[in-house]
Amino acid sequence: MRIDNVYEMLKKLCLEQDRNLGRVHGVSAREIAARLNLQRTNVSSDLNKLCLEEKIAKTAGKPVLYRLKESDILAGRSAGNFTDAFGSVIGAELSLKNAVRQAKAAIIYPPKGLHTLLLGETGTGKSMFAEIMFEFAKDEGRIKRNAPFVAFNCADYAHNPQLLMSQLFGVRKGAYTGADRERSGIVEKADGGILFLDEVHRLPPEGQEMLFFLIDKGLYMKLGETEAQHRAEILIICATTENVESTLLKTFTRRIPMAINLPPLKDRTFKERYELVEYFFNTEASRIATEIVVTPNVMKAFLLYDCQANIGQLKSDVKLCCAKAFLSFIMKREGQVWVHSEDLPDYIRRGLFKYKENKDKIDRYVGDGNVTFAFGKNERNMVEEGGYNFYEALEEKLNVLELNGLDDKEIKLIMGLDIETYLKKYLLNAEKKNLEDLYKLVDKRIVNIVDDFLVYASKKLKREFSPRILHGLSMHIASSIERLSKGKAIQNHQLEEIKRSHKAEYELAQGLKKKLQNEFKVDFPEDEVGFIAMLLSLDEEKDKSEEGVGVLVAMHGESTATSMVNVCNRLLGVDYAVGYNMPLEQKPETALEEITALVKKLDRGKGVLLMVDMGSLVFFGDMIRERLGIPVKTVRMVSTLTVIEAGRKAMLSAPLEEVYRSVSPLQPGWDPLPESEIRPDSGEKEDVVITACLTGEGTALKLKSILENKFNLGEKNIEVIPIDIASQAEYRRRIKRIAREKNVLAVVSAIKPDEDSLPYLSTTDLLDERKIEKVKEKIEALSSTKLIANMTDVIRENVRIDADKFGRVFQRFHADLRHRGVRADHNTLTGLMLHIACVIERVQSGKELHRLKNYRGLIRDNPERFRLVRETTGLFEHEFAVQLSDAECVSIMRILFAL
Amino acid sequence: MNILLVCVAGMSTSLLVKKMEKEAAARNLQARIMAKPIDDLENVIDGFDVVLVGPQIKYKEKYVKEIAERQGKKYAVIPFTMYGMVDGKGALDLALRLMD
Numbered sequence: 001m002r003i004d005n006v007y008e009m010l011k012k013l014c015l016e017q018d019r020n021l022g023r024v025h026g027v028s029a030r031e032i033a034a035r036l037n038l039q040r041t042n043v044s045s046d047l048n049k050l051c052l053e054e055k056i057a058k059t060a061g062k063p064v065l066y067r068l069k070e071s072d073i074l075a076g077r078s079a080g081n082f083t084d085a086f087g088s089v090i091g092a093e094l095s096l097k098n099a100v101r102q103a104k105a106a107i108i109y110p111p112k113g114l115h116t117l118l119l120g121e122t123g124t125g126k127s128m129f130a131e132i133m134f135e136f137a138k139d140e141g142r143i144k145r146n147a148p149f150v151a152f153n154c155a156d157y158a159h160n161p162q163l164l165m166s167q168l169f170g171v172r173k174g175a176y177t178g179a180d181r182e183r184s185g186i187v188e189k190a191d192g193g194i195l196f197l198d199e200v201h202r203l204p205p206e207g208q209e210m211l212f213f214l215i216d217k218g219l220y221m222k223l224g225e226t227e228a229q230h231r232a233e234i235l236i237i238c239a240t241t242e243n244v245e246s247t248l249l250k251t252f253t254r255r256i257p258m259a260i261n262l263p264p265l266k267d268r269t270f271k272e273r274y275e276l277v278e279y280f281f282n283t284e285a286s287r288i289a290t291e292i293v294v295t296p297n298v299m300k301a302f303l304l305y306d307c308q309a310n311i312g313q314l315k316s317d318v319k320l321c322c323a324k325a326f327l328s329f330i331m332k333r334e335g336q337v338w339v340h341s342e343d344l345p346d347y348i349r350r351g352l353f354k355y356k357e358n359k360d361k362i363d364r365y366v367g368d369g370n371v372t373f374a375f376g377k378n379e380r381n382m383v384e385e386g387g388y389n390f391y392e393a394l395e396e397k398l399n400v401l402e403l404n405g406l407d408d409k410e411i412k413l414i415m416g417l418d419i420e421t422y423l424k425k426y427l428l429n430a431e432k433k434n435l436e437d438l439y440k441l442v443d444k445r446i447v448n449i450v451d452d453f454l455v456y457a458s459k460k461l462k463r464e465f466s467p468r469i470l471h472g473l474s475m476h477i478a479s480s481i482e483r484l485s486k487g488k489a490i491q492n493h494q495l496e497e498i499k500r501s502h503k504a505e506y507e508l509a510q511g512l513k514k515k516l517q518n519e520f521k522v523d524f525p526e527d528e529v530g531f532i533a534m535l536l537s538l539d540e541e542k543d544k545s546e547e548g549v550g551v552l553v554a555m556h557g558e559s560t561a562t563s564m565v566n567v568c569n570r571l572l573g574v575d576y577a578v579g580y581n582m583p584l585e586q587k588p589e590t591a592l593e594e595i596t597a598l599v600k601k602l603d604r605g606k607g608v609l610l611m612v613d614m615g616s617l618v619f620f621g622d623m624i625r626e627r628l629g630i631p632v633k634t635v636r637m638v639s640t641l642t643v644i645e646a647g648r649k650a651m652l653s654a655p656l657e658e659v660y661r662s663v664s665p666l667q668p669g670w671d672p673l674p675e676s677e678i679r680p681d682s683g684e685k686e687d688v689v690i691t692a693c694l695t696g697e698g699t700a701l702k703l704k705s706i707l708e709n710k711f712n713l714g715e716k717n718i719e720v721i722p723i724d725i726a727s728q729a730e731y732r733r734r735i736k737r738i739a740r741e742k743n744v745l746a747v748v749s750a751i752k753p754d755e756d757s758l759p760y761l762s763t764t765d766l767l768d769e770r771k772i773e774k775v776k777e778k779i780e781a782l783s784s785t786k787l788i789a790n791m792t793d794v795i796r797e798n799v800r801i802d803a804d805k806f807g808r809v810f811q812r813f814h815a816d817l818r819h820r821g822v823r824a825d826h827n828t829l830t831g832l833m834l835h836i837a838c839v840i841e842r843v844q845s846g847k848e849l850h851r852l853k854n855y856r857g858l859i860r861d862n863p864e865r866f867r868l869v870r871e872t873t874g875l876f877e878h879e880f881a882v883q884l885s886d887a888e889c890v891s892i893m894r895i896l897f898a899l
Numbered sequence: 900m901n902i903l904l905v906c907v908a909g910m911s912t913s914l915l916v917k918k919m920e921k922e923a924a925a926r927n928l929q930a931r932i933m934a935k936p937i938d939d940l941e942n943v944i945d946g947f948d949v950v951l952v953g954p955q956i957k958y959k960e961k962y963v964k965e966i967a968e969r970q971g972k973k974y975a976v977i978p979f980t981m982y983g984m985v986d987g988k989g990a991l992d993l994a995l996r997l998m999d
Contacts, residue, residue, distance in 0.1 A: 831955020
């Protein structure tokens with residue numbers, strides 16, 4: 001029976017509150033409805049029935065909260081076994097069901113339980129799970145109430161095996177110099193309880209050996225002892241992020257019979273993820289003792305974004321957003337802390353891209369209203385009926401987004417989602433009312449015009465409309481007429497999209513517009529026609545993948561292109577884009593042939609958009625176009641975002657030129673050069689320094705000239721951009737805009753920008769002679785780090801050595817040089833890096849090196865410098881297992897010291 | 900056409916030489932392009948029409964200038980951005996511009 005389920009859920013939630021918070025404040029009908037996936041009205045009537053029967057109680061006030069009767073709460077508390085320690089674990093009944101069952105079995109297994117290995121990616125909750133096993137063991141009486149739980153992270157001491165061993169097992173007095181007394185290890189401390197060894201794959205071999213001995217015999221020895229003589233009764237829980245198939249772990253799994261897998265976040269259900277997010281927000285709300293209001297888009301983003309480091313990251317991301325929101329809350333002194341989607345970091349907001357595809361799965365959790373979290377409870381705001389103004393809401397939203405400096409692309413995405421939400425709200429709200437009610441709300445003339453129109457449209461579109469569309473559309477038009485007659489504008493961010501994808505509806509809407517204009521004498525803008533078309537098409541979204549522009553993604557790396565394409569195709573729900581992987585060993589000639597063949601295959605008469613990352617791939621588009629005569633446009637610096645956008649556009653049958661233009665501004669460092677002028681390095685962002693001041697550009701210009709003179713920025717190819725700041729928002733927006741297109745090395749200003757990722761130098765730093773040196777170093781370090789990173793790409797393409805490793809080693813080498821007071825400008829650095837890379841390649845492949853004349857004389861004349869080069873280049877010799885001759889070192893010395 | 904590239908050991912420059920040769924072949928240009936250590940410049944310059952100098956020995960520009968002018972040859976220092984990208988096309992263009 002439904003009513004029984006409702007009661008059980010209420011009981012469960014109340015007892016959970018009692019257990020977690022120490023009191024029961026009650027549960028709303030909506031919460032129970034969401035948990036059981038039932039209609040709220042039905043749940044409400046069940047709850048009222050239970051109240052009448054006096055099985056439960058309810059609170060006065062709105063929203064009404066229901067709770068168990070006091071006596072039942074007490075009974076539930078004393079029974080204590082309503083749920084065990086695992087009961088409160090989110091997902092215990094879903095994704096973790098198996099894990100929980102295994103864990104319980106491991107603890108209960110006679111006589112003393114089974115040692116357990118917990119497997120799972122970072123952040124899947126291994127530590128928490130171990131602690132709950134500990135609680136469970138206590139509850140079950142397997143260990144004493146006061147038994148210890150000792151956690152130890154093997155990675156903490158992984159670089160020093162001896163220290164690790166002493167920490168783990170203890171030290172005998174006199175074991176080594178300085179061991180002046182007997183020390184106990186954590187194994188001793190954990191005696192009689194549970195020892196949790198995190199990151200156990202970092203345990204060195206000698207540690208493993210001792211651990212296995214302890215597992216097998218229950219005995220261990222301290223450092224400095226020769227015989228295992230100490231006894232310890234311990235249940236060991238190990239945890240690792242390693243693959244269980246790795247050889248190291250095989251030795252473990254032989255000894256440790258129980259292996260429990262904790263699934264990554266992406267494999268867990270949306271229900272669990274929702275509960276996790278909810279739990280974390282509740283925690284934050286309690287922490288700051290203020291209500292936190294979360295918009296539906298934020299909830300959607302949190303449910304959908306790519307959360308690599310699992311629950312751990314989810315938790316810190318929620319925390320981060322709450323912290324940000326809390327900050328603006330104290331600045332504005334609002335009543336609640338509001339988390340809006342525009343406050344989210346990019347990578348979380350990207351989750352919204354997946355909304356379309358997952359709509360059905362998450363809508364039941366998210367709903368259309370804001371969610372308010374407060375002190376451990378959550379209550380959805382009811383969507384206000386009537387008085388709700390679609391346009392005001394959109395306008396307000398748009399203002400906020402623009403103020404926050406979001407770019408058009410992001411605004412469009414968020415507004416697009418919002419428009420749909422708002423319109424859906426109209427349809428849903430309208431559903432219940434009958435025609436009489438509608439007449440009360442809306443001018444009868446409108447209803448009649450709309451009614452006639454729908455009959456006509458239904459015929460034209462060969463499609464039945466649901467009855468609710470009459471209400472929804474009538475109400476919508478009433479409010480837009482009202483708005484237009486007041487002279488307010490209407491803006492539709494989806495207009496172009498609607499025109500193309502809902503062409504028939506759009507044309508029909510034009511007809512309705514004419515009728516309405518005649519009747520009401522108001523001028524309907526195109527944007528409004530777009531809204532009408534959208535309403536018409538909302539309940540029927542069809543997938544039409546006509547033959548459009550081909551999209552081909554070609555990138556360096558074994559699987560980079562295909563995995564990026566995979567992501568995009570999954571997000572779009574259509575296999576549209578195609579990926580081509582170019583392994584680093586691949587010859588450009590071969591790649592060109594293969595890509596040419598692919599382009600030929602993908603072209604459906606409308607041309608192909610070629611999206612590439614870097615290097616020679618940049619030029620292929622032009623070559624292929626000339627060769628095949630197929631229109632090909634090349635987009636450089638491809639990213640997931642640009643592929644999505646290109647795929648989306650292409651699916652809508654946009655012509656090549658338009659698809660190309662739609663993604664170009666999304667690229668970093670985009671410049672509208674004709675293809676023939678594209679230089680291979682133009683995809684890289686330019687280095688710039690921004691100077692800014694409040695009092696007009698005068699000071700900023702002065703700062704610019706100081707910077708250029710003092711730091712020779714011109715020589716380093718670093719541009720200085722002076723800007724003036726009219727307002728804080730303007731300041732932020734301009735910096736953001738520049739940062740999108742250029743690589744900002746530093747912002748020099750009296751006012752710190754709130755973009756923390758940008759290095760900031762205050763104006764006074766610049767005028768203080770002592771600080772100038774530091775600033776100089778900072779700028780040089782920043783720009784040379786970038787130079788080295790760029791050069792790494794070049795080396796990868798041109799020299800047959802491990803370029804990434806070389807780049808890393810060279811960074812260290814360069815840091816060492818700086819540390820020793822040797823400065824190298826960009827000319828020197830470029831040459832030096834290429835030179836050393838070539839030397840290593842030659843030595844490794846046993847090729848002959850160029851002879852250098854009179855190198856002994858140079859060594860004799862520069863003994864100090866030569867020694868410095870010998871010492872610093874030792875790093876390369878070590879890392880690449882090569883030997884550099886004296887002559888080689890002299891070459892390096894000559895480059896470095898201009899000899 | 901004979902192009903000489905010089906740097907300290909003629910090592911990294913040889914990468915650029917390869918790229919330039921490829922580019923020249925693609926354009927059907929007859930070109931002899933070689934990389935030499937700066938110390939050999941005086942001995943070999945005679946056999947070449949232009950000299951390109953690696954940016955890491957920009958400090959030797961004066962020395963190169965003297966020798967080149969004495970021999971009536973044109974020279975240029977390769978910009979480090981071009982050099983850093985091992986941009987054979989750009990370097991070849993640079994050499995061709997010198998000969999005009």
